[in-house]
Amino acid sequence: MGTAPEEGRERPRLYLISPPVIDLDTFEMAFRNALAGGDVACFQLRLKDRPAEEIIAATKCLLPIAQDAGVAFLLNDDAELARDLDVDGVHVGQDDMPYEEARRILGPDAIIGVTCKNSRHLAMEAGEAGADYVAFGAFFPSSTKSDTVKTEPDILTWWSETTLIPAVAIGGITIDNAEVLLQNGADFLAVAAGVWEYKEGPKEAVAAFNRMIDKVVANW
Ligand SMILES: Cc1ncc(COP(=O)(O)OP(=O)(O)O)c(N)n1
Ligand SMILES: Cc1ncsc1CCOP(=O)(O)O
Numbered sequence: 001m002g003t004a005p006e007e008g009r010e011r012p013r014l015y016l017i018s019p020p021v022i023d024l025d026t027f028e029m030a031f032r033n034a035l036a037g038g039d040v041a042c043f044q045l046r047l048k049d050r051p052a053e054e055i056i057a058a059t060k061c062l063l064p065i066a067q068d069a070g071v072a073f074l075l076n077d078d079a080e081l082a083r084d085l086d087v088d089g090v091h092v093g094q095d096d097m098p099y100e101e102a103r104r105i106l107g108p109d110a111i112i113g114v115t116c117k118n119s120r121h122l123a124m125e126a127g128e129a130g131a132d133y134v135a136f137g138a139f140f141p142s143s144t145k146s147d148t149v150k151t152e153p154d155i156l157t158w159w160s161e162t163t164l165i166p167a168v169a170i171g172g173i174t175i176d177n178a179e180v181l182l183q184n185g186a187d188f189l190a191v192a193a194g195v196w197e198y199k200e201g202p203k204e205a206v207a208a209f210n211r212m213i214d215k216v217v218a219n220w
């Protein structure tokens with residue numbers, strides 16, 4: 001990981017979110033292609049409200065691919081399943097389980113991120129509790145999740161000036177709209193449709209996100 005010249009700020013990185021429903025036979029290749037496209041920090045398996053057997057089968061297939069590529073693998077919502085499947089961590093929302101409970105289930109080494117929507121208060125709470133990252137958004141309309149809260153990029157500036165805890169930006173992010181989030185202090189860009197539905201495919205999407213990140217960092 002490179003360090004940008006700006007006050008030692010780390011180079012922002014890509015955080016992939018799976019589509020909410022997948023056909024594992026085709027998604028496995030899309031996932032391999034995405035990871036072949038360039039730097040990816042993290043992958044969140046977000047098979048929303050799908051049966052546990054589907055999440056287990058997908059994890060057994062995709063986790064070794066992520067591990068080979070050095071990409072952290074998180075489950076959405078379910079800390080107990082994350083523990084049982086021995087993945088790297090979990091992302092919990094405000095209606096899932098409290099951060100403290102997820103930490104108790106997963107132990108001190110797991111990565112635990114918390115949804116904070118557009119709320120400075122939720123972010124302060126999550127940060128003080130020990131979250132490894134806080135997630136703000138949705139910054140743009142999302143075709144992947146309907147119940148989102150519109151969030152303005154200046155929350156990222158405030159957060160980056162307040163704390164060193166990483167901020168994940170999420171919601172409708174594409175190569176064409178992400179720059180404002182980086183300029184405001186996003187440490188990670190969490191992206192689903194912007195990668196999986198990119199017209200030239202997921203490999204080229206990841207490559208294009210990385211070129212865009214490099215261009216922004218070069219001008220800091
Ligand atoms: C990185 C990241 N940020 C936010 C969310 C949303 O979590 P939540 O509010 O619990 O909504 P669902 O994703 O569970 O529908 C996320 N999953 N990942
Ligand atoms: C999980 C989640 N939380 C807020 S928006 C969102 C969906 C992200 O997917 P996309 O990048 O396709 O908007």
Ligand SMILES: [Mg+2]
Nearest residue numbers: 077092093096
């Ligand atoms: Mg959730």
